[in-house]
Amino acid sequence: xxxxxxxxxxxxxxxxxxxxxxxxxxxxxxxxxxxxxxxxxxxxxxxxxxxxxxxxxxxxxxxxxxxxxxxxxxxxxxxxxxxxxxxxxxxxxxxxxxxxxxxxxxxx
Amino acid sequence: xxxxxxxxxxxxxxxxxxxxxxxxxxxxxxxxxxxxxxxxxxxxxxxxxxxxxxxxxxxxxxxxxxxxxxxxxxxxxxxxxxxxxxxxxxxxxxxxxxxxxxxxxxxxxxxxxxxxxxxxxxxxxxxxxxxxxxxxxxxxxxxxxxxxxxxxxxxxxxxxxxxxxxxxxxxxxxxxxxxxxxxxxxxxxxxxxxxxxxxxxxxxxxxxxxxxxxxxxxxxxxxxxxxxxxxxxxxxxxxxxxxxxxxxxxxxxxxxxxxxxxxxxxxxxxxxxxxxxxxxxxxxxxxxxxxxxxxxxxxxxxxxxxxxxxxxxxxxxxxxxxxxxxxxxxxxxxxxxxxxxxxxxxxxxxxxxxxxxxxxxxxxxxxxxxxxxxxxxxxxxxxxxxxxxxxxxxxxxxxxxxxxxxxxxxxxxxxxxxxxxxxxxxxxxxxxxxxxxxxxxxxxxxxxxxxxxxxxxxxxxxxxxxxxxxxxxxxxxxxxxxxxxxxxxxxxxxxxxxxxxxxxxxxxxxxxxxxxxxxxxxxxxxxxxxxxxxxxxxxxxxxxxxxxxxxxxxxxxxxxxxxxxxxxxxxxxxxxxxxxxxxxxxxxxxxxxxxxxxxxxxxxxx
Numbered sequence: 107x108x109x110x111x112x113x114x115x116x117x118x119x120x121x122x123x124x125x126x127x128x129x130x131x132x133x134x135x136x137x138x139x140x141x142x143x144x145x146x147x148x149x150x151x152x153x154x155x156x157x158x159x160x161x162x163x164x165x166x167x168x169x170x171x172x173x174x175x176x177x178x179x180x181x182x183x184x185x186x187x188x189x190x191x192x193x194x195x196x197x198x199x200x201x202x203x204x205x206x207x208x209x210x211x212x213x214x
Numbered sequence: 215x216x217x218x219x220x221x222x223x224x225x226x227x228x229x230x231x232x233x234x235x236x237x238x239x240x241x242x243x244x245x246x247x248x249x250x251x252x253x254x255x256x257x258x259x260x261x262x263x264x265x266x267x268x269x270x271x272x273x274x275x276x277x278x279x280x281x282x283x284x285x286x287x288x289x290x291x292x293x294x295x296x297x298x299x300x301x302x303x304x305x306x307x308x309x310x311x312x313x314x315x316x317x318x319x320x321x322x323x324x325x326x327x328x329x330x331x332x333x334x335x336x337x338x339x340x341x342x343x344x345x346x347x348x349x350x351x352x353x354x355x356x357x358x359x360x361x362x363x364x365x366x367x368x369x370x371x372x373x374x375x376x377x378x379x380x381x382x383x384x385x386x387x388x389x390x391x392x393x394x395x396x397x398x399x400x401x402x403x404x405x406x407x408x409x410x411x412x413x414x415x416x417x418x419x420x421x422x423x424x425x426x427x428x429x430x431x432x433x434x435x436x437x438x439x440x441x442x443x444x445x446x447x448x449x450x451x452x453x454x455x456x457x458x459x460x461x462x463x464x465x466x467x468x469x470x471x472x473x474x475x476x477x478x479x480x481x482x483x484x485x486x487x488x489x490x491x492x493x494x495x496x497x498x499x500x501x502x503x504x505x506x507x508x509x510x511x512x513x514x515x516x517x518x519x520x521x522x523x524x525x526x527x528x529x530x531x532x533x534x535x536x537x538x539x540x541x542x543x544x545x546x547x548x549x550x551x552x553x554x555x556x557x558x559x560x561x562x563x564x565x566x567x568x569x570x571x572x573x574x575x576x577x578x579x580x581x582x583x584x585x586x587x588x589x590x591x592x593x594x595x596x597x598x599x600x601x602x603x604x605x606x607x608x609x610x611x612x613x614x615x616x617x618x619x620x621x622x623x624x625x626x627x628x629x630x631x632x633x634x635x636x637x638x639x640x641x642x643x644x645x646x647x648x649x650x651x652x653x654x655x656x657x658x659x660x661x662x663x664x665x666x667x668x669x670x671x672x673x674x675x676x677x678x679x680x681x682x683x684x685x686x687x688x689x690x691x692x693x694x695x696x697x698x699x700x701x702x703x704x705x706x707x708x709x710x711x712x713x714x715x716x717x718x719x720x721x722x723x724x725x726x727x728x729x730x731x732x733x734x735x736x737x738x739x740x741x742x743x744x745x746x747x748x749x750x751x752x753x754x755x756x757x758x759x760x761x762x763x764x765x766x767x768x769x770x771x772x773x774x775x776x777x778x779x780x781x782x783x784x785x786x787x788x789x790x791x792x793x794x795x796x797x798x799x800x801x802x803x804x805x806x807x808x809x810x811x812x813x814x815x816x817x818x819x820x
Contacts, residue, residue, distance in 0.1 A: 133215060177273070178281045180215045184423060185285050 109146050112186040115165035119154030122161040129176040130162065137180050146187060216273045218257055218416035221249045225269035230640060232261035232270060233620025237503045238374060239590070241620070242635045251635070254587040256369040257414035258503055258528050259537030272413050272431070272538070276438055279407045279428045286405030288318035292392050292426070294410030295324040295471070296478035296533045298551040299541060300432035303446040305555070309464035311444045318400075319467040323408065326392025327474030330363065330385050331483070333578055335492045337383060338523055358513060358522045361483060363387050365414035366528035367506060368582070375510045376584030386580050388477060389415060393425035398572040399468055409435040411478065411536030414528070431538035475556035478533035479549055483525045497523050502530030590629045601628040606644055618642045663735075663752035669718055669745060671704050671711065683735065683752055684708070708750075710737070717741050717748040732756075 114134065116127050131149070138147045155163040160172035164179065166186045174182060226247045233241045233248060240254035241261065250261065250270070261270040283289050291312050301308050309320040338359060362368050362382045371378050386394070393406050408415060408429040419429035430438070439446060473489045476482030484497040500506055506526050529535050534548040541548065593601070605628060607613055613624040619640035621627040630636040639645055657664050663680035665673050676699060678691045684707040685691075704714070713726060717739040728735040736753040 137215065174281075175277045177216065177275070178277050181278050181281060181427070182285070 109143075109187045110190050111146050111148075112183060113148050113150070113165075113167055114183060115150045115152045117153075117155040117157075117161065117163040117165075118151040119158060119161075121158040122155070122163050126162040126174070126176045127164070130164070130174070130179045133176055134179055134183060137183065143187070147183065215420070217250070217252050217255075218273050218413060218420065219250060219255065219259065219262060220271055220273060221247070222269045222271055223247050223249070225267045227267040227269070229266060230618070230620035231264050231266060233636075233640075234617065235260050235264045236620075237507060238370070238587070239621070239626075239630065239635065240587075243637050243640060246637070246639065253585070254373065256366045256373065256503075256528075257417040258366040259413040260503075262413065263537065273416060274434065275416060275428050275430055276434045279430055279434075279438060282405040282407065282427050283316045286403065286427075288400065288403075289316070289405035289407060289427075290396050290400065290467070291317050291320040292323045292326075292389065292396065292406055292408045293320050293466075294389075294408070294412070294415075294478065294533070295322060295327070295475040295556070296411045296536065296548075296552060297409070297432070298555040299478075299534050299543065299548040300411070300436070300539055301446065305466065306464050307446060309466065311439050311446055313464060314444050315438065315442050317407070318404070320464075321392065321396055321468065322466050322471040322475070323388050323392045323410065324471030324475040324477060325469070326386075326390070326395060327363070327388035327477045327483075327486070328472045329391050329395070329578060330388050331474050331486045332490060333385055333575075334361070334383055335487055335490050335494065337385065338494045339492055357381075358524060359383055361523075361525045362582075363477065363483065364527050364533075365412070365418040366503065367526045369414070369417075370503070370506065370528070371510065372582060372585045373587040374507075375514065376586040378510065378513065379582040379584040382582050384579050384581055386578055387418060388474070389418065389429075390422050390425055390580075391578055393422070394573045394577055397425065411533050411538050413536075413538045415538075433539050473556065476552065478536075479552055480527055480530075480532035481525070482532065482552075494523055497525055499525045501527040501532055503528045505530070588633060590626070590633045590635065593629050593632055597632060598625055598628050601632050605631065605638055605641065606648075607641075612644075614643055616643060660751075663754075664749065665704065665707075665752075666742065666747060666749050667704050667714060668747055671714060672701055673699055673704050674747065675700060680707075680752065683733070683754060684730070708752075713737065713739055714748055714750075718745055727755075728752075 116122075116131055116134075118127060131151075134147075134149055138144060138149065152165070155161070155165075155170065157163050157170070157172055162172075162174055164171050164174045164182070166182060171182060226249075228246045228248075230243070230248065233239065233243065237258060237260060238254055238256055240251050240256070241248045242251045243249075248269070259272070262272055293308075297305070297308065303311075312320050341357075341359075358381055360367065360371065360378070360382050362385060365387065368382060368387075371382055385391070389408050389410070393408075396406055397404060405427045406425070408419060408426050409432065410429065411432055412429075413431065415429045416431075419426040473486040474483075476485050479485075480501040481499045484499050487493045487497060500509060506528065509524070509526075527533065529537055531545050534552060535545055543551075602608065602613070602624065605624075607624055607628075615623045619627050619636065619642070621630055621636070624641075627636055627641065631638065657675065657677045660677070661679065663677065663683045665676035665680050668674050676696060678693075678696050681687070681691045681696060681699065687695075705711070708728070710726075710728060718741070726737050726739070728737050733754050734756045736755050738751045738753075740749050741747075742749050
């Protein structure tokens with residue numbers, strides 16, 4: 107299957123970190139390593155997204171996902187790997203700089 | 215990502231129940247914590263059921279399914295044919311409920327099973343049954359074929375009977391086949407959530423992430439509906455056909471499945487196969503992992519030349535008693551429910567050819583790679599004997615084969631220990647012996663009187679020195695004399711009820727000086743089992759304290775004497791110096807020129 111480059115930015119603010127992103131880093135690193143995806147995936151940390159109440163927050167190719175539990179992170183990355191860097195994501199971004207967000211429920 | 219079954223390390227309570235129950239001994243005990251060795255695990259789910267501390271867990275995939283609904287435009291549910299066992303509601307309402315969640319539709323996994331049934335019949339006819347030219351078996355002329363629908367069976371053969379992987383039917387499981395069909399029919403970009411009775415399906419789905427996105431257990435699916443506050447009737451409702459406003463009736467998409475709906479029943483695959491015209495005769499059916507292991511074990515030694523097809527299901531009774539859910543229904547009732555559900559549809563699949571064969575035929579085929587698990591039987595007798603010796607089991611009577619460690623025999627345990635799967639501390643009898651030996655040696659050899667006293671103030675155990683503190687023995691009391699005191703009231707020797715009570719009730723008294731007629735004893739009391747057992751050590755300080763006092767006073771005497779001599783010497787020195795000074799001054803005065811006639815002048819100059 108054709109894979110596409112994905113830039114993953116994990117919020118490492120203390121709220122997101124302790125709510126799951128700490129674990130998510132390890133999971134994603136392991137996934138990228140075992141699947142040999144280093145060429146396609148860049149993993150980065152970032153400062154507080156200021157969405158602490160809806161964390162843990164992860165950006166994939168600039169799209170903000172909130173409430174991403176560690177067990178869901180791999181699926182999310184897999185989805186983006188198969189998703190061409192889409193026109194719509196960039197296009198929909200409003201000029202004011204506010205990002206398009208796909209919200210997650212606060213899952214149990 | 216976590217494996218489908220994992221260990222919550224902090225919960226493990228060191229009981230070895232999982233080791234005992236695991237059919238393939240895939241549990242590695244390290245630092246007293248029982249972890250699943252996933253290279254050995256066949257994902258049968260046994261450990262999850264037996265763990266008394268709930269430390270063995272099935273990965274929860276519900277959040278992933280919920281996320282999938284948000285990521286994919288259309289998500290289809292692949293519903294396993296055992297669903298009537300868990301969901302009493304009629305299928306229409308179940309389908310409706312999933313659609314309310316946001317799923318695009320519900321399809322029967324049995325559609326995949328129908329396809330597999332046909333392909334399997336063809337495969338058997340072509341390859342291994344009488345008239346076939348090539349026998350794929352690795353043993354003799356027998357060409358046995360094993361069904362591949364049950365993932366723990368596939369894993370069992372890949373890992374423990376690697377020579378027989380060639381005897382697995384080279385077809386995908388119904389779940390994967392169904393996934394292929396759905397994607398061909400509805401588009402590659404759909405999401406697929408499998409809902410079924412099986413833990414191992416999660417593991418299988420992990421291996422086919424591009425075909426099956428998430429595999430949920432019935433219980434997780436139920437929770438999914440509950441969190442969305444979608445209620446399912448707990449009893450099948452009779453839907454009146456003459457209702458005033460007939461709601462659109464939800465049905466399985468794209469079509470209903472056929473006879474393969476019987477797959478979850480032991481023998482269901484056989485029945486489905488036999489409903490087709492090209493069915494082989496004499497299909498053998500077996501369920502339950504232990505029975506299957508016995509069969510496979512026998513096949514490793516079998517050299518005959520029969521042709522068999524075996525329908526193998528890891529859970530005894532079939533998927534209707536699957537490891538991924540629990541049900542109070544008697545097995546026969548579950549059987550009945552699946553039959554009733556399947557009976558209401560066509561006998562064979564009514565899936566139009568164009569649905570099944572949209573997927574190229576070869577896509578339904580797969581191959582297996584063997585993944586031999588590290589063989590714990592590989593050690594020589596010599597190595598095992600050496601291991602047993604190092605485990606302190608050198609004598610035949612030490613080989614109790616009690617199974618306390620989880621392994622059936624001490625030899626198995628030794629082999630597992632050599633393989634790094636087990637720890638020495640798992641042998642409870644050995645540990646108890648060791649603890650007793652240590653305690654005995656300590657009590658006997660320590661230069662203190664020791665007694666263990668129970669809550670009725672009776673001596674449970676004491677040592678010889680304890681006795682000789684209270685009774686006059688010409689020699690050290692004998693072992694027999696010591697044991698004779700066990701059970702007698704401690705007040706015969708020591709009358710300190712308050713001290714013992716304080717320790718028994720948890721008010722810890724650290725140490726106390728006890729006086730008997732001619733001795734001073736320093737007593738330390740400590741609790742061993744709160745409220746039930748206390749220990750007391752007694753130290754006779756009479757003799758040693760006198761000696762110690764003497765040393766101190768003599769040292770002080772030496773210091774005192776030393777000081778007084780110094781003082782004396784200093785006094786004499788001072789005296790001497792003063793006397794010398796006086797004498798010298800007198801001499802000076804006598805010879806001082808000032809005392810001569812010009813002496814005054816000198817004084818005037820000043």
